[in-house]
Amino acid sequence: MLAQARGVGKTFRSGTIEATVLKNVWLEVRTGELALLMGPSGSGKTTLLCVLSGLLRPTTGEVDLCGVPISRLPDRTAGEVRRRNVGFVFQTYNLFPALSALDNVAEVLALKGMALDQARSVARSSLVRVGLADRLEHRPGELSGGERQRVAIARALAGDPSLIFGDEPTAALDRQTGLEVVELLKNQVNEGRGVLLVTHDVRLMQFADRVIEIEDGQIVRDEAVRSAAARTQAGAL
Amino acid sequence: MRRIAIRSILFDRGKLIASLLGVALASTLGFVQIGLYEGFVRSSSTVIDHVGGDIWVMPRGLNVIDYSQIVSAGPRSLLLSHPCVADVRGLLYGFSWVQRPSGTRSTAIVVAVEPRPGRRVPWGDIVGDVADLDQPLRVSVDRTDLEKLELPAQALGRNFEINSLKVTVGAVTDGIRSFTLNPYIFTSMTNGRRLLGLSENEVMYYVVDLVDRQCAPDLVRWMKRYPDIQLLDSATWSRATQDYWVGGSGAGSALAFTAILGLFVGGVIVGQTLYSMAKEHLLELATLKALGARPMELAGFVLWQVAFLGAVGVVSGFSLALVLRHQLYRVGLTVVVSTGTVGLSVVATLFMCILASITSLSAVFRVEAAKVLR
Numbered sequence: 001m002l003a004q005a006r007g008v009g010k011t012f013r014s015g016t017i018e019a020t021v022l023k024n025v026w027l028e029v030r031t032g033e034l035a036l037l038m039g040p041s042g043s044g045k046t047t048l049l050c051v052l053s054g055l056l057r058p059t060t061g062e063v064d065l066c067g068v069p070i071s072r073l074p075d076r077t078a079g080e081v082r083r084r085n086v087g088f089v090f091q092t093y094n095l096f097p098a099l100s101a102l103d104n105v106a107e108v109l110a111l112k113g114m115a116l117d118q119a120r121s122v123a124r125s126s127l128v129r130v131g132l133a134d135r136l137e138h139r140p141g142e143l144s145g146g147e148r149q150r151v152a153i154a155r156a157l158a159g160d161p162s163l164i165f166g167d168e169p170t171a172a173l174d175r176q177t178g179l180e181v182v183e184l185l186k187n188q189v190n191e192g193r194g195v196l197l198v199t200h201d202v203r204l205m206q207f208a209d210r211v212i213e214i215e216d217g218q219i220v221r222d223e224a225v226r227s228a229a230a231r232t233q234a235g236a237l
Numbered sequence: 238m239r240r241i242a243i244r245s246i247l248f249d250r251g252k253l254i255a256s257l258l259g260v261a262l263a264s265t266l267g268f269v270q271i272g273l274y275e276g277f278v279r280s281s282s283t284v285i286d287h288v289g290g291d292i293w294v295m296p297r298g299l300n301v302i303d304y305s306q307i308v309s310a311g312p313r314s315l316l317l318s319h320p321c322v323a324d325v326r327g328l329l330y331g332f333s334w335v336q337r338p339s340g341t342r343s344t345a346i347v348v349a350v351e352p353r354p355g356r357r358v359p360w361g362d363i364v365g366d367v368a369d370l371d372q373p374l375r376v377s378v379d380r381t382d383l384e385k386l387e388l389p390a391q392a393l394g395r396n397f398e399i400n401s402l403k404v405t406v407g408a409v410t411d412g413i414r415s416f417t418l419n420p421y422i423f424t425s426m427t428n429g430r431r432l433l434g435l436s437e438n439e440v441m442y443y444v445v446d447l448v449d450r451q452c453a454p455d456l457v458r459w460m461k462r463y464p465d466i467q468l469l470d471s472a473t474w475s476r477a478t479q480d481y482w483v484g485g486s487g488a489g490s491a492l493a494f495t496a497i498l499g500l501f502v503g504g505v506i507v508g509q510t511l512y513s514m515a516k517e518h519l520l521e522l523a524t525l526k527a528l529g530a531r532p533m534e535l536a537g538f539v540l541w542q543v544a545f546l547g548a549v550g551v552v553s554g555f556s557l558a559l560v561l562r563h564q565l566y567r568v569g570l571t572v573v574v575s576t577g578t579v580g581l582s583v584v585a586t587l588f589m590c591i592l593a594s595i596t597s598l599s600a601v602f603r604v605e606a607a608k609v610l611r
Contacts, residue, residue, distance in 0.1 A: 055527055055607040076531065079606075083529020094524040096241055098248030107241050111530050159528075 001064070002163040002194045003029040003052045008061035008071075010047055010217075021047045023217045025061070029163065033209035034186050034195040038202070044217040045198045046167060052196070053086060053165050054078035066162055083112055087156030089185070091168040093148040095140040101127055101151045102136040105158050112159055126154040130184055146177035153184055164188065166197040170204065182207050238530075238537035246514060246542045256510035260550025261557060263503020263589060267582040268558035268572075269565075270496035274489055275578050276571035281416035281482040282475040287360045288328060288350055290444035292453060293474045294460070297467045301481040302474070303346070303417060305330045305441035312463050316445055319459050321452030326351040327440035329429040332419065336398035337387040345386075345399065345420040347376075349429030350444065359423040365393050365408035371425045374432075375407035381569040382420035383409075399432045414569060416482045500589045507546060508593035515539055515597040519604050527606040535604065539597045547590040551583055558582075 010022040021044045029035055029052065039045050050056040051063055054070040063071040066085040070078050095104045105123035110116050127136055130150040140148050149169060156164050166185065170178030178201065185195050186207040197204065205211060205225060213221035246253055279286070285293070285302055294316065296306045316325045329349040336342050350358050357367065359377055369375050376399070378386055388395050392406045399422065413421050422432075430437065445468075447453065457468050469477070483489040515522075515538070522535050562572040 050607045053527070055605075079526070079529045079531065081529075082527065086528070088524065088527050090524065092520065094520050096245060096518070096521050098244040099241065103240070103244075107238075108525070108528055110240075111238065111525060111528070111534060 001028055002031055002066060003027075003196070004064045005048070005052060005058075006062045006064075008048075008051055008058045008063060010044075010051055010056065011059045021217050022051065022058070025214075025217070025219055027052070027212065027219060027222065029194050029196045031162070031194045032189060032191050034189050034197070034207055035210040035212060036204055036208045037196060037198045037212045037214065038200065039214040041200075043214045045214055047217075048214065049165055049167055049196070049198050053088075054082055083159075085162045087159060087161035087164040089149070089152050089156050089164060089166040089169045091171045093140065093145075093152045093172075095148060095151055095155075097140050100137045100139055101132060101143065101147075101154075104140070104151055105155045108155050109158050123154070123158055126158040127151065129157070130154045144177075145173050146181060149173060149177075149181050150184065153181065153188075157188055162193055164193070164195045166195065166199075168199055169197060170199065170201055175203070179203065238534050239541045242538045242541035243545050245518060245538075246545060249514070252510050252514060256507050256546050257550055257553065259503045259506025259510070260546050260586065260590065261553035263499050263506075264551050264554025264582065264586040265557040265561065266499030266503075267496050267585050268555055268574075268579070269561055270492045270499070271578045271582050271585075272558070272562065272572035272574055273565075273570060274483070274492045274496075275573035275575065277416055277488055277492070278479050278483050279573060280414050280571060282478045283413065283415075284330065284348060284421070285471060285475045285478060287356075288326075288358060288444055289356055289446075290326065290471055291447040291450055292445040292456060292468050292470055294443035294445060294466055294468050295441070297465050299467070301478045302330060302442075303332075303415075303478075303482075307435065307439050307441060308443065308466065310438035310440075312460065312466055313443060315460065315462065316443060316456075319452075319456055321448050321456060322445055323448045324353060324446040326353055326444040326446075327426065328442040328444055329426065329433060329435070330441045331433040333400045333422075333432055335386065335420070335422075336401070338397060339387055341387075343385065343419075345422045346415055346417075347399065347422045347424065347429055347432050349424050349426045351426055353446070359408070359410045359413055359421075361413060362411040363408050364411075365406075367408055369407035370423065370428070372405075372407060374402060374404045374428055375424065376404045376428065376432075377408035377410050377423040378406055379410045379413050379421060381412065381414055385420060400434065402432060404428075404432070412566070412571065414571065496585070500585055503586075504589040504593045507543070507550075507590055508596060511539055511542060511546075511594050511597040512600065514542060515600050519600065520608065522601060523604045523606055523608040526604060532602055535601050536598055539594050539601055543590045543594040543597075547587045550590070551586050554586065555579070555582075 005025050005027040008022055008025040011018055011020045037045050051058050054065055058071050065081055068081045070081055102123050105126055106119040109119035109122055130153050132150050135147055170181055182204050189195055208225045210224050294312055313325055316322050331347055332344050333347050334342055335345045370377060383392055386397060392409050395406045396403055415421055453470060460468055526535060565572055
């Protein structure tokens with residue numbers, strides 16, 4: 001089990017105003033699968049991703065991340081758990097504009113304690129793996145949106161994480177590029193690794209092993225996408 | 238984080254130039270103002286510091302060398318009778334009228350001291366021969382005062398009047414300036430007495446060299462037979478004169494205020510740059526935090542940038558200050574460059590940079606990792 005939410009609730013408070021965004025969520029993210037977390041805007045998808053990754057603390061319930069009860073840990077320790085086990089891919093890439101693609105990946109590895117030479121070597125391999133062998137020294141401003149997202153994926157993969165969280169990773173990309181990016185993420189799933197993507201895009205279901213739907217802060221559907229036909233149907237949408 | 242921080246600041250040339258200019262100019266101002274302050278301090282007591290001696294003897298109540306008064310010959314013999322006294326030198330130091338070649342008048346300070354081996358007065362680079370000052374009515378003038386005295390650049394052998402006596406320039410000193418801007422005119426004791434209208438044996442100060450400095454308190458007690466004189470050790474006397482001119486005139490405060498103002502303006506420029514850099518990169522920093530970067534690693538983004546700006550700014554500022562120092566010297570202002578003044582300027586500039594980084598550090602420490610997912 002890579003991540004597990006048990007009875008998780010999350011309420012935001014601002015003065016006297018309270019907003020309950022998650023209500024009694026039970027969820028598991030497993031190795032060997034790409035899961036999609038879908039739902040309308042404001043349904044609580046991103047908040048759930050934050051809680052599962054330890055970026056936010058749940059108001060009620062418990063969260064385990066890679067076997068560690070992360071919701072009970074102080075922020076610093078939760079950060080260490082993410083540092084070792086988690087990769088992120090974001091809608092807006094969040095790359096350092098001054099750094100080349102290679103350095104955007106390598107510097108994160110260096111931050112994780114890897115020697116720079118080794119970090120650059122691993123980063124190079126990671127970028128080659130996502131098809132950017134000829135873009136290593138380009139800065140984000142010199143890359144297309146799809147290429148930037150590939151750099152972000154390479155950055156997420158470089159630390160060899162067990163779990164990759166993605167928040168609308170295709171939202172800023174055109175249809176074809178978006179599908180290529182998710183296919184790339186799908187290819188990273190293996191026996192020791194899982195991927196959880198937050199998305200609105202039903203076309204991504206063709207790559208999903210599981211679809212989780214959330215509405216008004218509650219899981220309303222959590223089922224495996226078993227048939228290839230269903231995937232094909234989704235792909236045709 | 239060092240590479241990310243420095244490459245990020247190098248990447249944004251506009252911000253880099255603005256902030257480097259801010260640090261460099263603030264630093265230059267710091268170097269120049271602190272150096273000028275030190276220059277003023279040293280110039281106010283330059284005669285005391287260069288004449289040396291262990292103890293200065295003067296009329297009681299005197300607190301600055303420039304307001305000299307005549308001391309009688311009596312104390313000299315008593316001083317010499319003390320077993321700890323190695324030597325007593327009389328010193329003349331008095332204002333006099335100068336009549337320039339054009340006929341206009343101004344004031345100058347005539348200085349003469351009885352010679353002592355190893356203590357050459359006047360000091361420094363000298364054009365001409367100091368021994369010539371023993372010739373009748375031969376004096377030295379300073380290079381920086383030539384214009385004021387209406388003398389040409391080649392002043393040796395030229396004449397002007399001091400207290401209606403025609404004197405001849407026998408030597409030209411370089412950079413011996415008074416805090417009061419009155420030209421220093423060095424000459425022999427005999428000439429000095431003539432120019433100041435003193436009788437033989439009259440002096441303004443006695444400069445005493447001791448066999449052993451530990452004897453100073455005993456000498457002070459010894460000299461109580463002359464209640465109208467006071468004895469001060471050289472360091473105290475020098476400090477009293479410095480305090481009188483630099484502290485009392487407000488010149489020190491004015492220079493310090495300008496330096497602080499410069500550092501403040503530089504600090505605002507650097508602070509704004511660092512803050513906007515940090516704000517621009519908050520999303521990337523939040524990403525690093527989400528990936529597990531520790532708060533101090535994130536703080537490194539700001540700290541490395543401020544260290545870079547501080548180091549490059551200080552070096553640039555110092556280089557610019559050296560150029561300015563040369564220019565200022567030509568107009569007669571001394572900017573002292575010493576370990577102390579450079580150290581103080583560097584510390585002040587770096588302190589300014591650190592203060593300027595506080596808001597950026599605060600923004601970085603407060604960055605929420607969850608921001609990246611909102």
